[in-house]
Amino acid sequence: MRVTTIDHYLPEPGTFVWWAPESAATESVPSPVAPSFNQRVHLASAERGSTWLAGSFEVEGAIDHAALELAYRGLIDRHGSLRSSFVSTVRGPSRRRYPTPRLRRQDGVRADTATQLRDLLRQAFTERCRPFGFPAYLLGAIDRPERSTIICGFDHAHVDSYSIAIVIEDMRRLYQGFRSETLPKTGDFVDFCAEQAAVAPTLDDQRLHEWHRFFGTRASPPTFPLDLGLAPGTKAPQASDLRQVLDAAAVERFETLCRGQGSGVFAGCLAAMAESVRSLGGGDRTRVLFPMHTRHHDAWRHAVGWFTSDAPIEVDTDADPATAIRRTGRGVRAGIELGTLPLEHVVAALGGLDLVRDDIFMMSYIDYRRLPGATHHHAVRAQHISNVSAADDAQFWLSRTADGLALRSRYPDTAEAHSVIAGFLDEFQHTLLRFGAASHGVTGAARRGLTLLA
Incomplete structure (x- = not known):
């Protein structure tokens, strides 16, 4: 795993494509689980700048759009944090939960230089990986004829560094056609937040x-x-x-x-x-x-x-x-x-x-x-x-x-x-x-x- 920052990231030129949920916000329900301590601190400082983490890995050949869309949907369905969001209220931030949404592929944008593509990615992740609202992430790929890159970014409220490795491994296997039920069983981070809230020293x-x-x-x-x-x-x-x-x-x-x-x-x-x-x-x-x-x-x-x-x-x-x-x-x-x-x-x-x-x-x-x-x-x-x-x-x-x-x-x-x-x-x-x-x-x-x- 190479740990880097977006200003040092210079991917090979290609066409950036991404997927967005369809009408998911209308189906959300409030959650009784309050934001965790880390999330509350993060949400309180949201106006200071965009704090997102992304993971990328490469696959052979051009992107199979149908397979990647199915893999991304499997990722969202597998992890409860990706089916949640935060909204601002007079009493502070509150959490909402969502069903696994359908995804729609957006029109691709071609970048002819590494710098142009890097700047495009940075702008796209900064605009869409925001702490409030759903989704707080961007699921995409850099499409090339011979070797492509699957790349997705998340607002920090929903992931940590360890999570990026999990996302890459889940996506690697899901894109290859593995079914979700064959992946290691996992819990829901929102349930973890509820457990932590019950701890009192x-x-x-x-x-x-x-x-x-x-x-x-x-x-x-x-x-x-x-x-x-x-x-x-x-x-x-x-x-x-x-x-x-x-x-x-x-x-x-x-x-x-x-x-x-x-x-x-x-x-x-x-x-x-x-x-x-x-x-x-x-x-x-x-x-x-x-x-x-x-x-x-x-x-x-x-x-x-x-x-x-x-x-x-x-x-x-x-x-x-x-x-x-x-x-x-x-x-x-x-x-x-x-x-x-x-x-x-x-x-x-x-x-x-x-x-x-x-x-x-x-x-x-x-x-x-x-x-x-x-x-x-x-x-x-x-x-x-x-x-x-x-x-x-x-x-x-x-x-x-x-x-x-x-x-x-x-x-x-x-x-x-x-x-x-x-x-x-x-x-x-x-x-x-x-x-x-x-x-x-x-x-x-x-x-x-x-x-x-x-």
């Missing part, structure tokens, strides 16, 4: 106390420790950086070190991030949030929806990479335990958060090798594509594939931010390589323990 829950300690007396989320030259309350257009930070062999060496310390690759990356911040003058301790999936039951493992929460960690640096990684691994495990408490309960207990910026400093990690359809990602050239909008802080997404470890970065498009982030990313990559080289010093006993820790 007690005030003496120790996890609340640990969250309170992390946020501090002002209840402030973390910000990137290095000065990006952007005053609080101001934003800039978003800049993006995409790079492979470790190739397959290097990430294997790095994992050897991490496993030898009872930690995983993500903990090692967090330790390297904190060391990079320290070396650039950002201090010996780095506070950061990391997303974690909430697909802990079989019903949700193949479901499309926004199944994520956040977990906190404070990463301390150490001159010895092994010690830093071992300590960070413990911190990740403790953070995951805190993340099992829905963030909305944490925020409510704190009386709200003091948001210095709209964006929150975070680092995400996904091992795409473990997600549905991973064995086909390379062959079909699967891609996860995010929109670009505005930014006032730095955020990072690590993705591991068979090719190695890649990093997508999002930050303000200002001269100072470019300089600071470029320096940080170079230092981060250098630190990962330096840490990985230390794997040669792992003891024989630790190496024998790798199998048990994997």
